Amino acid sequence: MKVNNVILQFTAKIVFFIxxxxxxxxxxxxxxxxxxxxxxxxxxxxxxxxxIIAFDLNTVQRLLPINYVYLVAxxxxxxxxxxxxxxxxxxxxFTHFFDYFYLPLFGKTSLHxxxxxxxxxxxxxxxxxxxxxxxxxxDE
Amino acid sequence: xxxxILLNIFLAFLLMFLTSNYSPSGFVIGxxxxxxxxxxxxxxxxxxxxxxxxxxxxxxxxxxIKELILANISVLVLVLRPKLEMQPAFFKYDTELKEEWEITxxxxxxxxxxxxxxxxxxxxxxxxxxxxxxxxxxxETIDSIxxxxxxxxxxxxxx
Numbered sequence: 580m581k582v583n584n585v586i587l588q589f590t591a592k593i594v595f596f597i598x599x600x601x602x603x604x605x606x607x608x609x610x611x612x613x614x615x616x617x618x619x620x621x622x623x624x625x626x627x628x629x630x631i632i633a634f635d636l637n638t639v640q641r642l643l644p645i646n647y648v649y650l651v652a653x654x655x656x657x658x659x660x661x662x663x664x665x666x667x668x669x670x671x672x673f674t675h676f677f678d679y680f681y682l683p684l685f686g687k688t689s690l691h692x693x694x695x696x697x698x699x700x701x702x703x704x705x706x707x708x709x710x711x712x713x714x715x716x717x718d719e
Numbered sequence: 720x721x722x723x724i725l726l727n728i729f730l731a732f733l734l735m736f737l738t739s740n741y742s743p744s745g746f747v748i749g750x751x752x753x754x755x756x757x758x759x760x761x762x763x764x765x766x767x768x769x770x771x772x773x774x775x776x777x778x779x780x781x782x783x784i785k786e787l788i789l790a791n792i793s794v795l796v797l798v799l800r801p802k803l804e805m806q807p808a809f810f811k812y813d814t815e816l817k818e819e820w821e822i823t824x825x826x827x828x829x830x831x832x833x834x835x836x837x838x839x840x841x842x843x844x845x846x847x848x849x850x851x852x853x854x855x856x857x858x859e860t861i862d863s864i865x866x867x868x869x870x871x872x873x874x875x876x877x878x
Binding site: 582583585586588589590 | 819820822827837839841842844
């Protein structure tokens with residue numbers, strides 16, 4: 580029984596971009612306003628889940644050929660590495676650094692190593708959520 | 720159409736480089752002048768001007784707002800009647816639209832105007848199955864969809 584899902588599929592294609600951009604906005608807003616790596620990761624995972632609902636698991640696997648287990652590993656390494664950097668310069672574990680840089684296009688920006696740690700959290704959350712959903716969805 | 724928009728943006732950048740005015744206002748001035756020159760050379764394009772499509776989209780938005788208010792009032796009249804005299808029914812609506820986005824847009828517009836809900840699209844995308852709250856005037860409903868929404872969407876997609 581194959582149902583014609585033209586409305587759902589077309590809408591999912593458009594809404595995916597909106598959700599993904601909102602996830603990026605939430606990720607970068609985490610320092611001063613509500614948001615951060617965890618929420619951003621969950622919202623990104625929900626965008627991918629919307630695609631899985633509208634199409635099917637194999638199509639989305641071909642679209643995004645990501646091994647989500649590796650994604651979790653990369654995120655953990657990133658978070659641990661960010662925490663361990665400070666040990667090499669005689670500071671306690673998890674000391675963060677920040678400074679102001681003049682980037683082209685952005686102007687004066689404050690870059691903080693906490694953002695890298697947050698990126699690790701983001702990758703772990705996306706990886707774990709997608710691994711759970713794919714593992715459950717694959718079971719026939 | 721996309722070619723015309725791209726050309727217009729290129730013309731805007733050209734004027735920005737010529738006047739070395741790299742501000743948003745310079746871009747807007749260049750864009751408007753490019754639009755004027757594109758309108759002047761409209762005979763050389765294969766398709767109609769994109770500004771006509773933009774206008775058709777704006778008309779469609781206003782049409783949707785008007786239909787939404789009118790249909791909500793009619794449903795309010797139905798709800799406030801002491802006796803329920805409505806006959807719910809399903810009917811098949813054959814559409815002329817081909818593209819995925821056109822069918823999605825038409826279905827969304829039909830669903831968002833109260834009284835009618837699209838429940839299914841046939842496999843060949845040629846007909847919509849619509850549930851209507853009051854089937855006493857099905858032909859009127861079909862005519863109103865055909866003459867308002869479908870005509871406006873066809874006006875947008877006409878090349």
